[in-house]
Amino acid sequence: MSLIVPVILCGGSGTRLWPLSRPARPKPFLPLIGEATLFEAALARVSDPALFAAPLVVTGAGLFELVESQAPGGHVIVEPAARNTAPAIALAAQRLPPDTVMLVCPSDHHIADIPAWLAAVVRARTLAEKGFLVAFGIAPTRPETGYGYIERGAPEGEGYRIARFIEKPPLADAEAYLSSGGFSWNGGIFMFRAGNFLEELARYRPEMAKAVADPAGFEAIAGESIDYAVMEQTSRAAMVEADMGWSDIGNWQSLRDARAAEADAQGNVVRGAADLIDCRKVMVQSDGPRVSVVGLEDVIVVVDGGEVLVTSAAGAANVGKLKGAKGE
Amino acid sequence: MSLIVPVILCGGSGTRLWPLSRPARPKPFLPLIGEATLFEAALARVSDPALFAAPLVVTGAGLFELVESQAPGGHVIVEPAARNTAPAIALAAQRLPPDTVMLVCPSDHHIADIPAWLAAVVRARTLAEKGFLVAFGIAPTRPETGYGYIERGAPEGEGYRIARFIEKPPLADAEAYLSSGGFSWNGGIFMFRAGNFLEELARYRPEMAKAVADPAGFEAIAGESIDYAVMEQTSRAAMVEADMGWSDIGNWQSLRDARAAEADAQGNVVRGAADLIDCRKVMVQSDGPRVSVVGLEDVIVVVDGGEVLVTSAAGAANVGKLKGAKGE
Numbered sequence: 001m002s003l004i005v006p007v008i009l010c011g012g013s014g015t016r017l018w019p020l021s022r023p024a025r026p027k028p029f030l031p032l033i034g035e036a037t038l039f040e041a042a043l044a045r046v047s048d049p050a051l052f053a054a055p056l057v058v059t060g061a062g063l064f065e066l067v068e069s070q071a072p073g074g075h076v077i078v079e080p081a082a083r084n085t086a087p088a089i090a091l092a093a094q095r096l097p098p099d100t101v102m103l104v105c106p107s108d109h110h111i112a113d114i115p116a117w118l119a120a121v122v123r124a125r126t127l128a129e130k131g132f133l134v135a136f137g138i139a140p141t142r143p144e145t146g147y148g149y150i151e152r153g154a155p156e157g158e159g160y161r162i163a164r165f166i167e168k169p170p171l172a173d174a175e176a177y178l179s180s181g182g183f184s185w186n187g188g189i190f191m192f193r194a195g196n197f198l199e200e201l202a203r204y205r206p207e208m209a210k211a212v213a214d215p216a217g218f219e220a221i222a223g224e225s226i227d228y229a230v231m232e233q234t235s236r237a238a239m240v241e242a243d244m245g246w247s248d249i250g251n252w253q254s255l256r257d258a259r260a261a262e263a264d265a266q267g268n269v270v271r272g273a274a275d276l277i278d279c280r281k282v283m284v285q286s287d288g289p290r291v292s293v294v295g296l297e298d299v300i301v302v303v304d305g306g307e308v309l310v311t312s313a314a315g316a317a318n319v320g321k322l323k324g325a326k327g328e
Numbered sequence: 329m330s331l332i333v334p335v336i337l338c339g340g341s342g343t344r345l346w347p348l349s350r351p352a353r354p355k356p357f358l359p360l361i362g363e364a365t366l367f368e369a370a371l372a373r374v375s376d377p378a379l380f381a382a383p384l385v386v387t388g389a390g391l392f393e394l395v396e397s398q399a400p401g402g403h404v405i406v407e408p409a410a411r412n413t414a415p416a417i418a419l420a421a422q423r424l425p426p427d428t429v430m431l432v433c434p435s436d437h438h439i440a441d442i443p444a445w446l447a448a449v450v451r452a453r454t455l456a457e458k459g460f461l462v463a464f465g466i467a468p469t470r471p472e473t474g475y476g477y478i479e480r481g482a483p484e485g486e487g488y489r490i491a492r493f494i495e496k497p498p499l500a501d502a503e504a505y506l507s508s509g510g511f512s513w514n515g516g517i518f519m520f521r522a523g524n525f526l527e528e529l530a531r532y533r534p535e536m537a538k539a540v541a542d543p544a545g546f547e548a549i550a551g552e553s554i555d556y557a558v559m560e561q562t563s564r565a566a567m568v569e570a571d572m573g574w575s576d577i578g579n580w581q582s583l584r585d586a587r588a589a590e591a592d593a594q595g596n597v598v599r600g601a602a603d604l605i606d607c608r609k610v611m612v613q614s615d616g617p618r619v620s621v622v623g624l625e626d627v628i629v630v631v632d633g634g635e636v637l638v639t640s641a642a643g644a645a646n647v648g649k650l651k652g653a654k655g656e
Contacts, residue, residue: 019620275650275651275652277643277646277649277650278643278646286636288634289631289634289635289636290634290635290636290651290652291636291638292347292635292636292637292638292639292647292650292651292652292653293637293638293639294637294638294639294640294643294644294646294647294649294650295639295640295642295643295644295646296627296638296639296640296643299624299627299638301636301638303617303636306617306618307617307618307620308614308617308618308619308620308629308631308636309620309621309622310619310620310621310622310624310627310629310638311620311621311622311623311624312622312623312624314623315605315606315622315623315624316622316623318605318606318622318623319620319622321605321622322603322605322620322622323603323618323620324603324618324620325620
């Protein structure tokens with residue numbers, strides 16, 4: 001069986017981890033969990049030479065130096081412009097022999113359970129080799145309204161057909177999905193043969209499929225995600241279920257939760273100088289100044305680059321609305 | 329009627345407003361409410377020349393320069409050592425003619441209602457001129473367990489005799505006092521003739537009364553408050569009731585409450601650079617760095633001198649336990 005080619009997507013910016021993540025130092029390149037950056041961890045997850053070929057990293061010109069510094073000697077494809085995931089994946093696919101099985105992964109997610117991850121990869125490969133375009137369905141742990149969902153269809157080999165994709169749902173729907181057991185989060189991880197992806201792209205987005213072949217055309221593409229452009233259209237969509245401690249580290253609350261291994265007996269997580277009295281589930285992160293916290297629960301304090309952020313865990317989703325996060 | 333001599337006590341330190349208040353910059357000398365410092369406001373409250381003579385300030389050697397800078401040309405008595413309020417008041421009393429009515433005031437409290445304050449002063453004077461040692465009984469607004477209480481006794485002129493002094497009570501007692509209506513907070517404000525005070529001090533603390541007369545003796549005094557040494561002992565204790573928007577600004581919560589005039593429609597109070605989203609009753613004070621707060625209620629954030637404090641309003645009473653507040 002031939003090796004899987006990992007394609008690591010390393011773009012985007014995101015402001016919800018402000019003030020830590022900034023345009024010049026985006027989320028994939030920060031050591032958010034443990035010592036490694038999320039990008040380094042993404043590479044490490046696909047480093048078993050019995051399973052994976054050398055990875056391809058797709059990134060923007062602005063991040064090229066950061067990518068090179070954390071993945072020296074890797075194969076890097078620089079996008080002519082940022083046009084969302086469908087064109088980025090096509091850039092990689094058209095460089096590979098059509099039979100190559102590609103594993104498409106974001107570079108800014110966290111996966112706690114590596115054996116479960118590898119088991120899902122192996123299951124997904126059996127479907128990809130049958131010509132399916134395979135999504136990884138993340139076992140949901142809460143009625144999250146910020147993610148897309150995948151509804152499980154009929155069994156298919158080591159996975160399932162996909163009954164439907166669901167955009168970010170209202171809370172009542174998310175709660176129903178969670179209790180039904182037939183729904184997964186769409187974690188943005190996909191596997192397919194390069195040729196199958198390009199065929200389906202040409203079928204459903206013929207202009208995009210042509211445009212990605214030349215740099216001038218690429219810039220003119222209307223950006224679109226792989227979900228919209230291909231996965232929701234194709235009749236060859238399948239999924240594997242993956243219960244692997246996944247988190248997109250989408251905001252400070254999910255980062256705190258993903259740092260459970262660093263928490264003390266009261267659930268407090270501290271990086272940097274801090275002094276906590278009567279606190280529970282408080283996270284402090286400081287690049288220098290001491291942070292003293294008294295009598296709080298479920299609060300996150302971040303001091304970085306002369307900015308001070310204090311947010312409730314529940315409010316973390318709104319950090320991107322702050323003036324500082326918007327660069328004001 | 330002769331003028332009242334204000335005696336402003338300007339000592340102590342206090343750590344509960346850390347990191348703003350520090351040994352070199354104690355609470356009376358900070359502009360906590362409005363533009364003036366608490367010390368300047370204390371002087372301004374006794375500045376009506378129809379009622380008050382020039383004030384005497386009693387302070388320690390370490391604070392002399394701060395006192396001079398904020399009260400240029402005032403009469404300052406420097407204590408040989410910090411020995412609590414009874415010896416400090418005696419130092420001032422022995423410099424005054426025995427018939428002089430003294431008004432003893434802390435320098436680090438806030439009084440919002442100046443007309444009510446002056447009315448209480450005028451009532452207290454009538455009792456002081458009859459030879460009573462008069463305490464100002466502050467109208468309580470909550471079952472505070474951090475203050476001493478005074479129980480009202482029989483009517484006496486424009487005030488009352490004092491039935492008893494009560495030390496910091498348990499919560500159940502404080503609640504009973506509040507609902508009874510017959511109890512006041514002991515705000516540490518007193519009025520009496522200098523001679524009457526010294527007579528009662530000599531009666532109940534004869535060694536202290538002798539020792540305050542010479543500097544070497546002063547240092548050997550066991551420090552004691554006027555409450556213990558005199559007011560709780562004397563049979564000439566009286567009180568006037570005072571409902572005057574008083575606060576001892578004892579911690580960050582009471583400072584936030586005393587800054588009600590600075591609050592926005594959501595009850596947030598901001599000094600310095602701040603950006604608040606979905607906040608209620610949050611106070612931010614920063615000496616420079618921007619403070620961004622999301623989704624919190626009843627939380628206080630202070631950035632000063634490179635220290636960051638985040639406390640719940642209820643936790644503010646424990647700020648003094650922080651390492652930073654203890655100088656560690």
